[in-house]
Amino acid sequence: MIHPFPVEGRWYKGNLHMHTTASDGRLELADAIEFYKTRGYDFVAVTDHRKTTPVEEFTTDTFLAMHGIELNCWDPNGYEYHIVGVGVRPFEQDPEIRTGQGLIDQVLAHDGVAFIAHPYWLGLERQAIEHLTGAIGIEVYNSGCMECGKALSDVHWDDLLHHGYDTWGLATDDTHHYSYDGAVGWVMVRARELTQESIKEALRAGHFYATQGPEIRDLRVEDGWIHVETSDVARIVFVSNRGRGKSVWAKPGETLNKASMKHWSDGYCRIEAIDAQGRKAWSQPIRF
Ligand SMILES: [Zn+2]
Ligand SMILES: [Zn+2]
Missing domain, CATH: 3.20.20.140 (Metal-dependent hydrolases)
Known part of the structure; x- marks a missing residue:
């Protein structure tokens, strides 16, 4: 996709x-x-x-x-x-x-x-x-x-x-x-x-x-990795099949605006970026 x-x-x-x-x-x-x-x-x-x-x-x-x-x-x-x-x-x-x-x-x-x-x-x-x-x-x-x-x-x-x-x-x-x-x-x-x-x-x-507010500024797949850049948020989540995804949290009281994750040879991955108020942005899914 x-x-x-x-x-x-x-x-x-x-x-x-x-x-x-x-x-x-x-x-x-x-x-x-x-x-x-x-x-x-x-x-x-x-x-x-x-x-x-x-x-x-x-x-x-x-x-x-x-x-x-x-x-x-x-x-x-x-x-x-x-x-x-x-x-x-x-x-x-x-x-x-x-x-x-x-x-x-x-x-x-x-x-x-x-x-x-x-x-x-x-x-x-x-x-x-x-x-x-x-x-x-x-x-x-x-x-x-x-x-x-x-x-x-x-x-x-x-x-x-x-x-x-x-x-x-x-x-x-x-x-x-x-x-x-x-x-x-x-x-x-x-x-x-x-x-x-x-x-x-x-x-x-x-x-x-x-989105409800957060921005997804870049999303790319390179050399087996998914890289995402966002506006300042509290958490970036990689959602995939079953339990393969992961969350990347900002430190308490801080924000983050990028995250990366190694991807698999099959299945899908989509990104959620969640700000401190709980508002979300949803990327479209990527299919491998
Ligand atoms: Zn209706
Ligand atoms: Zn309606």
């Missing part, structure tokens, strides 16, 4: 999952977009439920508003799926579609990038995901799901990766209230320019990482 750091371009900060009063969000569209603009975001995707909200008028030279949608269904096996599509051509959910794969396919048919929302919140274990194709990843972190204590789907992600299902991790707000769920989890995308096509291309390629 490719990591974003040697890729030409610059970093753009974005929220890929948010709701407005057009569905069940608390803010009108213009206020919802302003919320993110004033907090230093470069782009958002507005993902109201089952129907695309028009956003063209909010894109400027320095800010990108992308069309999005959140589709949902219960499939015949008793699983509920929420699939987010970003960068879509405007459409409405087809009510006849009753499978997770069908929802993903509807996003792809409208030129969007699809990902699987909040698997922990939905109870989507590996068996419910590993047959799906065409989605770029899962939400490893969803701020809105803090409300019921299920924001973090890292175990779901590792279970998929451990069993060979390679998929990216995203952090999003899934903003409804614009309070505890606002500007808490986002993606940093390495793209050539701030256009919908360029952001979508980078998302598909895995040229991004997920």
Whole structure:
């Protein structure tokens, strides 16, 4: 799997999952977009439920508003799926579609990038995901799901990766209230320019990482070692199959900003950087 750091371009900060009063969000569209603009975001995707909200008028030279949608269904096996599509051509959910794969396919048919929302919140274990194709990843972190204590789907992600299902991790707000769920989890995308096509291309390629604040500044594999550089954090974790990973801690009261680990001939490794407040950044997985 490719990591974003040697890729030409610059970093753009974005929220890929948010709701407005057009569905069940608390803010009108213009206020919802302003919320993110004033907090230093470069782009958002507005993902109201089952129907695309028009956003063209909010894109400027320095800010990108992308069309999005959140589709949902219960499939015949008793699983509920929420699939987010970003960068879509405007459409409405087809009510006849009753499978997770069908929802993903509807996003792809409208030129969007699809990902699987909040698997922990939905109870989507590996068996419910590993047959799906065409989605770029899962939400490893969803701020809105803090409300019921299920924001973090890292175990779901590792279970998929451990069993060979390679998929990216995203952090999003899934903003409804614009309070505890606002500007808490986002993606940093390495793209050539701030256009919908360029952001979508980078998302598909895995040229991004997920974060609540810490930065991942470099990640490279050289001569059998994984090297990572970050902003100042309290701990850097290499997460891999079973118990092969390791944590590198800063000394009490200090911080660290790099770590290295010898890698193996098989399996995967992904990096978490955790600051003193417990906020995390998640790299994409590397496959050996
Ligand atoms: Zn949802
Ligand atoms: Zn949502």
